[in-house]
Amino acid sequence: MEMTELRFRAAERLLERGWDVFVLHEIGTDRAHHLFQKFWDVDHPQYVSGNPHEDKIPRYYRLVDELAGRLFKKLPRDVEVLVVSDHGNQAQRGVLALNQLLAEWGFLRFRREPSRGEDVDAVVDWERSVAVAWGGYYARVFINAVGEEAVEVKRELKQKLSVLKAPWGYIRNVVFEPAELYRAVRGDAPDLMAYFDSLRVRPVQTVGWESPWLEGNDRGPDDSLHSFNGFYAATWGDARRKDIHALDVAGFLERVL
Numbered sequence: 001m002e003m004t005e006l007r008f009r010a011a012e013r014l015l016e017r018g019w020d021v022f023v024l025h026e027i028g029t030d031r032a033h034h035l036f037q038k039f040w041d042v043d044h045p046q047y048v049s050g051n052p053h054e055d056k057i058p059r060y061y062r063l064v065d066e067l068a069g070r071l072f073k074k075l076p077r078d079v080e081v082l083v084v085s086d087h088g089n090q091a092q093r094g095v096l097a098l099n100q101l102l103a104e105w106g107f108l109r110f111r112r113e114p115s116r117g118e119d120v121d122a123v124v125d126w127e128r129s130v131a132v133a134w135g136g137y138y139a140r141v142f143i144n145a146v147g148e149e150a151v152e153v154k155r156e157l158k159q160k161l162s163v164l165k166a167p168w169g170y171i172r173n174v175v176f177e178p179a180e181l182y183r184a185v186r187g188d189a190p191d192l193m194a195y196f197d198s199l200r201v202r203p204v205q206t207v208g209w210e211s212p213w214l215e216g217n218d219r220g221p222d223d224s225l226h227s228f229n230g231f232y233a234a235t236w237g238d239a240r241r242k243d244i245h246a247l248d249v250a251g252f253l254e255r256v257l
């Protein structure tokens with residue numbers, strides 16, 4: 001809260017200088033969810049009603065709302081305002097150590113027995129592995145094979161990951177190849193991008209766990225995951241309409257600037 005107050009105070013100062021476009025980025029809303037989601041979100045599996053941190057997220061949003069209101073009041077009349085988040089947040093329902101699963105399925109082999117929570121990079125046996133994954137909000141799967149074998153591994157993994165069930169039941173997973181999502185694929189692109197339970201299950205890349213399904217995040221507390229819908233509000237023209245796509249924002253800006 002202190003950080004946010006400071007940031008808005010700095011913004012108020014900077015507003016007094018000459019500018020054409022003024023951008024303020026506040027990361028606190030994201031962090032508040034990552035740290036306090038389970039204390040506030042009734043859909044979170046670990047939510048306990050009446051816990052002492054239940055009001056942390058609403059309190060933080062009230063602060064941001066108040067500070068944003070104060071900032072907007074300082075703007076000249078002819079300024080158009082756009083408030084936009086690049087994603088929403090939702091409760092984390094589970095954590096999946098995907099490489100552990102790849103090892104169980106025989107796609108990945110280790111050079112030695114991994115210690116608990118060890119990064120896959122330290123133990124992967126590249127000679128005998130055909131697939132390895134990076135974690136994140138979605139998993140990036142890299143296939144270590146060529147020709148027919150690569151095609152077959154990709155097909156098999158796509159199928160297996162799409163229908164993967166969680167310990168609590170069916171979940172909705174989607175698996176894409178980058179070219180299905182992006183107009184151009186550059187750099188060291190993964191072979192598959194896997195989204196589990198509509199982003200409510202977090203894939204992680206560490207190994208050495210008793211089961212591929214973990215109790216919580218593998219690297220410190222984090223109870224929330226990004227979701228597809230974010231926040232959006234605007235003061236002008238067709239930018240005010242509801243249900244816009246993130247990519248529309250660029251178009252609105254082009255027209256205004």
Ligand SMILES: [Zn+2]
Pocket residue numbers: 030031034226
């Ligand atoms: Zn985040």
